[in-house]
Amino acid sequence: MIIRRLNAGDLAAYRALHRFGMVEAPMGFVDVAETDAARSDDVVEAMLARGEAWGAFDGDRLIGKLTIDALPYPSLAHTFWLHAVYVHPDGRGTGASGQLLRAAIADAQSKGASRIALWVNGANVHARGLYERMGFKQTGHVPGGIKVADALVDDVLMTMELT
Numbered sequence: 096m097i098i099r100r101l102n103a104g105d106l107a108a109y110r111a112l113h114r115f116g117m118v119e120a121p122m123g124f125v126d127v128a129e130t131d132a133a134r135s136d137d138v139v140e141a142m143l144a145r146g147e148a149w150g151a152f153d154g155d156r157l158i159g160k161l162t163i164d165a166l167p168y169p170s171l172a173h174t175f176w177l178h179a180v181y182v183h184p185d186g187r188g189t190g191a192s193g194q195l196l197r198a199a200i201a202d203a204q205s206k207g208a209s210r211i212a213l214w215v216n217g218a219n220v221h222a223r224g225l226y227e228r229m230g231f232k233q234t235g236h237v238p239g240g241i242k243v244a245d246a247l248v249d250d251v252l253m254t255m256e257l258t
Contacts, residue, residue, distance in 0.1 A: 125214075213231070216249075216251070
């Protein structure tokens, strides 16, 4: 397995995996088909060109992805935000998610981050377990903060302090 930063040349593979994931695992996404369809390739390509996304590859096939970035305010620059984490079913159980997270965390730390934060669907026990194993701790939640298929579920804030 190869873990690397994604770039603008990965646009088609990134979008295809993201779109597949929204259908295959809707509890793992706040994004939905309508908002994704309205998001232009230029917007996604710019995010990839900024180096904010990481990918896990099985040969030439993108099987996992995540995005990590900091908000564009100096007072918040110490916290990097993790989002759009997804591993295709074919890549589950291979360690892809852990490798992606380790690469993104190391990169954020090298850029001066002192904290990584994320929001996760409270009903997504697999994702929450992964983040806990990686060292994230629940630091907040919003009851009924996410609406998935007309059901309200808690939105859980998890953070990792970097040393």
